[in-house]
Amino acid sequence: MIAEINRSQPHLMAALLLETELRRMVHRCPQLSQDMVSSLLTKVSLYLIEPAQFTHAGLLPGQNLRPLDVLHLAAATDLGVDALVTYDLRLQSAAHEIGMPVVAPS
Template sequence: MSGDQWFLDASAFIKLLVAEPESEELVRLTDGSPLASSDLLRTEARRAVARQPAYVMRSCDELLAGVHKVRLTPALLDRAGRIPGPGLRSLDAIYVACAEQLGDDLAGFVSYDSRQLAAARELGIRTASPGVL
């Protein structure tokens, strides 16, 4: 896959909003590239920053507005249920299925969840966890 869109799961997206040890390298990787994620990100990101100061929620909404969101369809949800990986959680499988939908537009899948990354790699998707050794 040689596209230009970096697909972010919620754990990666939050690192763009709230400074964490991996944030700087994640910004370097994705800087200037279009971002994509699942429609689930709308809920997960806002829930994750709900306890942060109000300006973080505003930043979250602004960043979300620029992210291409893969819509959840019955076919996509069926596909997510068939993603290999017995330890893969349902929401994580949905993110992987959404990334798979991008096909040749996908630069790679960014996450900090080892099971999710393993599932994506098993499907032939390039993965990254910037800032993790």
């Protein structure tokens, strides 16, 4: 995914909680490093989730979504992004349910 981001140079946006999720992923994926995460994060515009977005997230469809995933979905809708980038099948399904295009990197 990092190679594709470097090649196409899209404008990436995400809630700040992405940093925590990526840094925790390093503990589960030995091929990743904190330096790789730091490099990726320099390519993403991160923003703070506003209190009203927590309510919005709680009201979105997707009965099987985890709380952090639904916060990502609420952030994406509030930012008006062109597409949601995710590997998570439940999050993909919920995004499709509200009419949001999904990019699932391979």
